[in-house]
Amino acid sequence: MIRLFRVFVPTSAFTLLISEALLVTAGFLIAWYIEFPADPTAHLLYEGGLFNIGLVLASILLALYFQDLYSEIYVKSHFLLAQQLCLVGGSALLTQGLITYVNPSLRMPVHVLAVGSVISLTAMFLWRMFYASVALEVVGRDRLLLVGSSPLLEDIARHVETHPEQGFQIAGYVDDTADDIRPGGKVLGRLDALRSVVDASRPTRIVVGMKERRERVPMTELLDLRFAGHVIEEAATTFERVCGQVSIKDLRPSQLIYTGDLGPRSSMMFYQTIIDVVVATAGIVISMPLIILTAIAVRFSSPGPILYRQVRVGLEGKPFTLLKFRSMRADAEADTGAVWARKDDPRVTRVGRIIRKLRFDEIPQLFNVLRGEMAIVGPRPERPEFMKVLSQQIPYYRQRHCVRPGITGWAQINYKYGDTLADTIKKLEYDLYYIKNASLSMDLYIMFHTMKAMLLSRGAQ
Numbered sequence: 001m002i003r004l005f006r007v008f009v010p011t012s013a014f015t016l017l018i019s020e021a022l023l024v025t026a027g028f029l030i031a032w033y034i035e036f037p038a039d040p041t042a043h044l045l046y047e048g049g050l051f052n053i054g055l056v057l058a059s060i061l062l063a064l065y066f067q068d069l070y071s072e073i074y075v076k077s078h079f080l081l082a083q084q085l086c087l088v089g090g091s092a093l094l095t096q097g098l099i100t101y102v103n104p105s106l107r108m109p110v111h112v113l114a115v116g117s118v119i120s121l122t123a124m125f126l127w128r129m130f131y132a133s134v135a136l137e138v139v140g141r142d143r144l145l146l147v148g149s150s151p152l153l154e155d156i157a158r159h160v161e162t163h164p165e166q167g168f169q170i171a172g173y174v175d176d177t178a179d180d181i182r183p184g185g186k187v188l189g190r191l192d193a194l195r196s197v198v199d200a201s202r203p204t205r206i207v208v209g210m211k212e213r214r215e216r217v218p219m220t221e222l223l224d225l226r227f228a229g230h231v232i233e234e235a236a237t238t239f240e241r242v243c244g245q246v247s248i249k250d251l252r253p254s255q256l257i258y259t260g261d262l263g264p265r266s267s268m269m270f271y272q273t274i275i276d277v278v279v280a281t282a283g284i285v286i287s288m289p290l291i292i293l294t295a296i297a298v299r300f301s302s303p304g305p306i307l308y309r310q311v312r313v314g315l316e317g318k319p320f321t322l323l324k325f326r327s328m329r330a331d332a333e334a335d336t337g338a339v340w341a342r343k344d345d346p347r348v349t350r351v352g353r354i355i356r357k358l359r360f361d362e363i364p365q366l367f368n369v370l371r372g373e374m375a376i377v378g379p380r381p382e383r384p385e386f387m388k389v390l391s392q393q394i395p396y397y398r399q400r401h402c403v404r405p406g407i408t409g410w411a412q413i414n415y416k417y418g419d420t421l422a423d424t425i426k427k428l429e430y431d432l433y434y435i436k437n438a439s440l441s442m443d444l445y446i447m448f449h450t451m452k453a454m455l456l457s458r459g460a461q
Contacts, residue, residue: 027120063091150209157184209235245429280369301351304330312381320373323364327352378406379431410434
């Protein structure tokens with residue numbers, strides 16, 4: 001895996017993106033040479049041809065991303081792949097039409113656009129079939145040898161099994177327990193045979209996780225292997241890199257206290273505040289028509305106020321009033337008190353269900369951002385009633401309040417909406433990963449991914 005925007009990206013996905021960018025560019029260059037066989041260089045260099053190709057390339061790659069074709073690399077159905085690529089081509093053509101309408105000077109010749117699209121989409125279809133079946137093995141997989149009996153090792157193996165596109169493979173386990181078969185592989189030998197197992201399995205990374213601190217660690221063998229050039233990691237480090245979470249199962253305070261990467265940093269918070277104000281102001285101005293229409297729809301859909309005000313816990317545990325467009329009945333919690341929202345919640349109004357799906361109910365939180373109570377990106381703010389209970393039941397839950405809560409966040413783009421204690425623990429692990437790796441580049445990555453989720457109406461509850 002490679003690290004971009006402080007986020008680990010599978011090498012296979014990054015390689016596929018680069019290769020398809022070259023294919024699309026080559027396809028349109030060929031189309032240009034077909035259309036202008038006499039002197040295509042003049043059109044490309046002096047009449048904006050290369051810039052036009054760059055615009056089409058950007059629209060195609062963006063459409064591929066919106067079709068999840070960089071997170072789902074394996075071809076499950078040739079027909080489905082062809083259908084998705086046709087949608088990609090249609091999106092690129094619509095984008096080119098919009099660009100031409102805004103600025104006619106950026107218009108690409110119709111024949112070049114048509115021929116280039118056919119060549120590029122056909123090449124991508126054939127390349128993806130080849131890549132999924134052959135090239136992924138050439139790119140190579142990161143083979144993990146799991147040493148010890150920590151439950152975290154099995155969590156890593158399960159994640160690897162369900163996400164083959166990340167390019168990991170479990171070579172096996174080394175442990176003294178009697179269980180021969182584990183998730184993702186089998187026990188290849190005992191701890192005292194570690195060196196021979198490594199020589200036989202040839203892993204690219206050795207991951208060590210002991211169930212108990214008093215469990216014997218083959219320190220001499222690990223030291224020899226490290227000096228022999230093998231990469232050795234603790235299970236918690238690998239879990240964070242592979243899963244994008246900080247596991248709290250075996251997390252010790254010292255791992256957070258002495259880490260050099262733990263945020264937030266004062267400089268980052270300063271620039272984040274500036275960006276938040278700019279984005280929130282622009283968001284309010286651009287969405288003003290939506291704000292007015294949504295307010296009218298809420299007002300006439302059911303009796304009650306337009307805005308829903310609710311106390312949430314913010315930075316350093318201080319309460320603030322969160323603003324949302326009301327999507328439930330005005331008396332939704334009159335009988336039950338504070339409860340988590342759930343799927344197909346009967347308290348949600350008809351208009352409320354629509355604005356939740358489109359995320360329009362969240363727009364007023366931009367005013368919370370301008371007031372300094374929230375950020376664009378950060379952990380979701382919790383209600384005080386739940387905060388007291390969750391802090392008692394979940395270790396490190398209070399630490400999520402060291403940053404301002406956000407409208408969107410790392411947990412929101414990586415995990416479904418949850419209404420159980422297990423879901424809350426999982427979201428906390430994502431929140432801790434964000435706090436540990438917080439940066440402006442990561443915020444931009446999360447914002448971009450959130451736009452995709454909003455446009456495709458994903459993750460709403």
